[in-house]
Amino acid sequence: MTPSGPVGFTCQAFSALSLSPPQVLLCPGRASTTWPAIRSAGSFCVNVLAEDQAPLSDRFARAGGGRFEGVEWTCSAGGLPVLHGVAAWIECGLRSEFPGGDHTIVRGDVRRLGATPGSRPLLYFRGQYTRIAEPTADPDDPDM
Numbered sequence: 001m002t003p004s005g006p007v008g009f010t011c012q013a014f015s016a017l018s019l020s021p022p023q024v025l026l027c028p029g030r031a032s033t034t035w036p037a038i039r040s041a042g043s044f045c046v047n048v049l050a051e052d053q054a055p056l057s058d059r060f061a062r063a064g065g066g067r068f069e070g071v072e073w074t075c076s077a078g079g080l081p082v083l084h085g086v087a088a089w090i091e092c093g094l095r096s097e098f099p100g101g102d103h104t105i106v107r108g109d110v111r112r113l114g115a116t117p118g119s120r121p122l123l124y125f126r127g128q129y130t131r132i133a134e135p136t137a138d139p140d141d142p143d144m
């Protein structure tokens with residue numbers, strides 16, 4: 001969240017990092033025009049898109065502004081943008097940055113998080129959006 005409103009970009013390079021303390025990592029490209037604004041803000045919210053949100057992924061990957069125009073979102077308790085309908089959101093404080101080739105490795109401290117029960121994440125594989133396959137029923141598995 002910047003003084004002039006929310007900013008964001010599509011970022012697949014995201015991972016859990018540490019459980020105690022809870023930390024995540026993400027990798028913005030060095031050419032990213034949005035990352036410097038997030039760096040200045042000192043905090044960010046990772047929105048894990050749900051499997052029906054591919055258009056949002058495309059929208060936030062397109063060059064230029066106006067990514068939030070017409071997009072439904074609310075503020076988290078920490079004042080960060082949470083997109084409507086996401087599978088999960090993770091509010092983070094910026095902890096540190098490391099060089100990572102033509103990307104930057106960003107470490108964030110998790111402050112708050114939430115998830116939509118039953119929601120599944122959007123995946124990107126071999127240049128295409130896809131989704132997690134439904135588990136195949138196994139008659140020998142008591143959990144299925």
Ligand SMILES: Cc1cc2nc3c(=O)[nH]c(=O)nc-3n(C[C@H](O)[C@H](O)[C@H](O)COP(=O)(O)O)c2cc1C
Pocket residue numbers: 008009010011012013014027028029030031032033034035057058060061062063064124
């Ligand atoms: C599915 C998908 C995954 C992406 N993952 C990343 C990523 O991990 N890191 C990154 O810097 N850009 C990633 N991008 C590209 C950025 O979203 C895109 O370059 C965007 O225009 C950057 O905007 P910015 O210049 O405002 O930062 C991804 C794009 C798509 C469609």
